[in-house]
Every structure is written in C-alpha cells, then in structure tokens.
Amino acid sequence: PPPAAPATDATLEKIADPTLAEMGKNLKEAMKMLEDSQRRTEEENGKKSSGDIPGPLQGSGQDMVSLLQLVQNLMHGDEDEEPQSARIQNIGEQGHIALLGHSLGAYISTLDKEKLRKLTTRILSDTTLWLCRIFRYENGCAYFHEEEREGLAKICRLAIHSRYEDFVVDGFNVLYNKKPVIYLSAAARPGLGQYLCNQLGLPFPCLCRVPCNTMFGSQHQMDVAFLEKLIKDDIERGKLPLLLVANAGTAAVGHTDKIGRLKELCEQYGMWLHVEGVNLATLALGYVSSSVLAATKCDSMTLTPGPWLGLPAVPAVTLYKHDDPALTLVAGLTSNKPADKLRALPLWLSLQYLGLDGIVERIKHACQLSQRLQESLKKVNHIKILVEDELSSPVVVFRFFQELPGSDPVPRTVSVPSAAPSAVGRERHCCDALNRWLGEQLKQLVPTSGLTVMDLEVEGVCIRFSPLMTAAVLGTRGEDVDQLAACVQSKLPVLTCTLQLREEFKQEVTATAGLLHVDDPNWPGIGVVRYEHANDDKSSLKLDPEGEKIHAALLKKLNELESDLTFKMGPEYKSMKSCIYIGMASDDVDISELVETIAVTAREIEENSRLLENITEVVRKGIQEAQVQLQKANEERLLEEVVLRQIPVVGSVLNWFSPVQASQKGRTFNLTAGSLESTEHTYVYKVQGTGVTPPQTPSGTRTKQRLPGQKPFRRSLRGSDALSETSSVSHSEDLEKAEQLSGAPEPDTPEPGSPEKGSRK
Secondary structure (H helix, E strand, O other), X not given: OOOOOOOOHHHHHOOOOHHHHHHHHHHHHHHHHHHHHHHHHHHOOOXXXXXXXXXXXXXXXXXXXXXXXXXXXXXXXXXXXXXXXXXXXXXXXXXXXXXXXXXXHHHXXXXXXXXXXXXXXXXXXXXXXXXXXHOOOOOXXXXXXXXXXXXXXXXXXXXXXXXXXXXXXXXXHHHHHOOEEEEEEOOOOOOHHHHHHHHHXXXXXXXXXXXEOOOOOOOOOEOHHHHHXXXXXXXXXXXXXXXXXXXXXXXXXXXXXXXXXXXXXXXXXXXXXXXXXXXXXXXXXXXXXXXXXXXXHOOEEEEOHHHHHOOOOOOXXXXXXXXXXXXXXXXXXXXXXXXXXXXXXXXXXXXXXXXXXXXXXXXXXXXXXXXXXXXXXXXXXXXXXXXXXXXXXXXXXEEEOOOOOOOOOOOOOOOOOOOOHHHHHHHHHHHHHHHHHHHHHHHHHOHHHOOEEEEEOOOEEEEEEOHHHHHHHHOOOHHHHHHHHHHHHHHHHHHHHHHHHHHHHHHHHHHOOOEEEXXXXXXXXXXXXXXXXXXXXXXXXXXXXXXXXXXXXXXHHHHHOOOOOOEEEEEOOOOOOEEEEEOOOOOOEOHHHHHHHHHHHHHHHHHHHHHHHHHHHHHHHHHHHHHHHHHHHHHHHHHHOOHHHHOHHHHHHHHHHOXXXXXXXXEEEEOOOOEEEEOHHHHHHOOOOOOOOOOOOOOOOOOOOOOOOOOOOEOXXXXXXXXXXXXXXXXXXHHHHHHHHHOOOOOOOOOOOOHHHHHHO
8 A cells, every 4th residue: 555645735735834835836846847748758759949058047037837847858858869768767756755855954944043953853863763773773873975985984984083092183193103904895886995095085005805705605705714814914014904894785796794703803803894785675674684684783884775765865874883972973973064964854754654664565575576586587597596595685696608518617616717718718708798688688678677787707797686776766566577587588599599609600700711700709699700802901900991891782782681680880899890790690590501691792792893993994094095096097197198188278179189088997995805996897887896795704602492481591491401302302313214214315405514504503
C-alpha cells in the first residue's frame, strides 16, 4: 500500500500557515508543469525553441510560469539529440516531498533565531534517532553532507584531532614528526584516496593500499593478514596507523570485508574503523548476514538513503560515535549554523512520508530482485556469476564465459599473475568485447534494469545489477528481471557462435593472399580484415588514401549483398589505415565463402581502378602522339605542294587550272587494342572499324549454387546438400554408362577437360 495519500488542494487549504500552503501548491503546480512540458516535448520533437539562447537580463522581470517554461526548455530542449536513457526520470510523490524540503529550508531560515534554533534541533535529533534505529547503530551521531566522500574526510579530521593532541597548536609539525597512515582496500572506489589527501592536505605517502585476497577467500576482500603486516611495518618506521576504511559491499562487485576481524585489529592498534558500501542498507531488514552485522560495531559508517529509497536531492549521512563535542565541532562534524542543520530537512520529511514499513519494503524489494535474477542466471549456460553470498547478496555481477578449445581453466588457488598467459589472456581477449556488447544490448532492451558494464582487473569485463542503487529510482519490477534473464538467454546463441567463428575467420584470412587479419580487442564481431593493395606500405601507420577508396567501395559492395551480417569501415586498431569490421554472426555463416568474397571483390575493385588509371594514361599518350603525327603530315603536305600554290593570288589561279586531289587524313584511337590508327578507312568506306574484340576477363569469384530465398554467406541445409550431391553423382554415373554403351562421344560433345565446358562452368 502507498505510504500516504497524495496532497490535494483541499488538504492544502487546511494548513494554517498560508505561506506553507502556498508553497506546497506552487511546488505541485511547478512539478505538474514540468512533467506536462516533458510530454509535450516528446510529442513535438521537430519543433525547437530558441529560449535557451543566452540574452540580456530583462528589466521588467518575468513571472513564475515564464521561468518554469525557460527551465523546461533547458531541461528537454535537446532530447531528440540525446539517447532515451539520458532523459529525466518521472519522480513520484515521495520525490515531491524531498524537493519540498529544500523549499521549506529556505522559508524556515527566515524565522527568528529562537524558533529557528528549536526547529532545526528537533529536525536534526529526530532524523539522527530514526536512522540509528533503522540501521542498528546505537547511540550514534549523524553528519549530513551532499558529497558522499565528505563525511569520511570529516571523520579523518576527527581521528587526527583525537590521536594528535597538539595538532590544534602545532599543526603540520606534529604530523611531520609522526606521519599518519590511512589504509584503503584495493577494491575501494576509484579516486577515494586522492580525494582524502586533497581535503586533508596530506601527501600521498600517507595512504596505504591494502591488497585483496589472492589465495583464499574472495578476491575482492581485503587481505587481513597482509594488512596486519603493513601495520607492524609502519609502526617500526615511526608512523602512526590512523584509520582503516572497510567495505560492506565494494563499489565494483558488492563483496563485504571481514569487518569483525578488522574491528579486532583496529582495537589492537588503536585505529579508527570506518565502513561504507551498499550492503549497509540490509541492516534495516530482519535477516542480516553476520559480516554486514559486524559493521554496527564500527566507529563510523556512511549511508546513502537517497538512491536506496528513490529520493532525489537527499543528502548522504555519516553515523559516528564520539564523546568529545569540542573535537567534533573542530572537525566540522557538528555546527552551530542553522543552515547546516537544515540539510536534514528533506530526509526528515521523506522518512516520515515513507514510514518504517515503506523504508523496509523498498530495501527488501531490491534484495528480492537480485535474488530473482541470480536464480534465473543459474539456469543459463555459459554465464558466470560472481556472487559472494548466494543467500543474501544484493549485488549480482555476471559475465559471458566459454572456454576456448585447447585452453585449460585457471585453478582457483593460483594467483592471476602466475597463471599461464595463454589461458587467461586468450579468454579475456575474446570474451571482453562480447561481454561489453552484451551489456550494451541488455541496457537498451531492458532500460529499467539499471545495468552497469565495468572492467575488473581479474575477471575482465562484467555486467553489474545493483537494484539497491537503481530499483527505487527506475521503478524496477520482478517482470523486468524476468525479461532481463530472457534477453540474456536469447543472446547466448549469437555470442557462442561468434566466439567460435572468430578463430575460423582468423585462419581463413591468414591463409588468403592479399588479406590481413587485424586483431582488435574492442570489436565484438567475427573479426576485422584489411585488404593489402599493391602499393600498400605495410610498415607505415599513416592514413592510406588509396586503401581507403578500395575499402569504401568494398563496404558498398558487401552491403549490397543484403546478407544478415553487418559491415562497417573504420581505422585499424593502433593505426590510421582503413579496415572492414564484420559484426556478430549466427551458426549458419559460411566463413570460407565470406573471406573469398571479400578477397575477390577487393581485388576486382583494385584491378578496375588500375585499369581506369592505365586507360587514362594510354589515352593521354595517344592524344600527344596523334598531335605529333598530324603536325608531321601537314609539313609533308607543304613540301609536296608547289611553292607557288602558297601565294594568295597565284595559288588560286594555279589551283583553278590544276586542282589538288587532297585526301582527308586523321587519327583514331582504338581503346580495345590501345593503338593509334588512320581514319582513311573510315572516309573511304563510310563506316568505322570495330577492330579486334578482346576476350572476356575471367572472374575469380566462385559461383555457389543457392536455394531460392537463401541469403549470401549462409550454409545450406544438410538435407538439401546431401540430396543435391547424390543427384549430381547419380546423373554423372548415368552419363558415363550411356557413353560406354554408345562406344564414343558425339562429335559436337566436348570432352570433360575442354575449354568450352570450363568456360560454360
């Protein structure tokens, strides 16, 4: 059931404070206007507004409707140019409550100091008490912050002030004499260590990266034994172990460190233990795993209730335990400013709107979605699931995996650096691109799933489903998870067949003259091929204009075949030369025919282009030769004639008494023979000679018999192949028997090896 009834105009009129009633009404109208304008923008994608063009500030001012219209133009003006997933989500009533909190914060700040102090103290104490009880963190304090990492930075300041008593007076000199050390897991979120050093003003040597397990346990858990060794080494060097950041759900795969053992280690060496991660949300449920439950004994933890509950613009919360209010004030965890206390107002309103049952139900629903997907993927072949706890893992990470022929699986007890590169590297090289393609396909087919494609150091490219971070915002349901599992199942045949055909395609291309196989690890299709023309400089990595023209024409020819394969042209991996990229394929692709077609077509394109260049050169030389011959003929004609004929008056009289029998001589260029001939035959017989007819150029393309409706590069059905082969064999046997009975072949019948039969073939 819904947590509360939506606010109506009648309920708003019952509010005594007119400002609050007007604020709620305006917020409702504003959100309705923005949502309606979004729908209108989707219907009118062809119309573009020029309201987002910057201009001068108007002197008369604008009303709220005009301002909201400007905001919606800026929000949705370019939606037709952006992908569908980039559009704003349609938030529900609980989102309106969170947004109302920001408006109320601005209004409450205008109250007098005494009322403001009482109200902010009540909001802060209520929110802190509710969060500590929901997430089982007894007697804790809360710090609300916009940036998720800001709370950890404040905790580090508190730890420094607690361990260095003279830090307020002596400052950095105290740290210089005994350098603090902050320990982070190798599976921590990227950039966390650099952020802490920048905020605290500490050098990077103050950070210590703790590796994860390599022999036993999860490879995404912190190695506790190695951590203890690092702590002892730092103490011997005169350093001070200050703080340890543990994970209750790593940023990548959602695995939880051994928090109980880490807490004992921190108590032994006087260190502060801070825990963060998405699995902390399960503390609100009735059943909690022991590894996550141990986080309730830590010194501090960071929660992100905004994405867990689908609340926009809600701050993150850092819960901590400390008895000295003066140090927390110096560290920035507490503040006397009302504006800082009002950060909790949106969360204070949202928690009351949802109620305890609504909060637990949302978190429970997200965990059930992950369990549902995990159970569905277990039934799918060639899908490897990287789950720490199969019973209570709110994050599901999976990837497509298929062992290649001749590769042995890597033993679980062998570390990755020492594993055979032919086994690990070959599998990752072939499967990473396919998993990246699979992830993008699933994100488009099921956009409400909130999938993320990531590249892990050990496993390679994987797909992560974390409904705790996305389900409440995207509205993910159980039907969406079932659709996601069905899409994974439907894409498996294409993935397995493409992976098997990649090696066959590579062998065929390598064995074909004129073709070069390009090893592109980022291309998910069958493979990449480049045609090496006669003038191709194999040692150069620069752009090849001639090769680009050949590949462009080749791409056009391949797309005209209307096959099921997709062809693209692009630069070669690690160079600028053009290549042909061949997409995903099914199991009925004839690789030998595909490679032969590419080679023959590219060779014909190159020969035609060279023939055109040769004809152009021959014609140019023929024209020059014709000009020389005509000029020479004119000179000879002048020598043959009498000089008197060249005199204007005398020449005319002489030509009248004795006319000259001049023959019209010219030159014609025979394109077939490539020679220059006289035009005398043309003028005498009034017909142009045809010359010698050139023989037809034999084509190297193998003509393959296809069934009606069969597309190119498809293998024929085994039954039809066998039938055609049997019929052809029986027909040839009947011919041989007929020839033996007649004694000799007919005179007009060519022999089996004669040129005529070969040409007809």
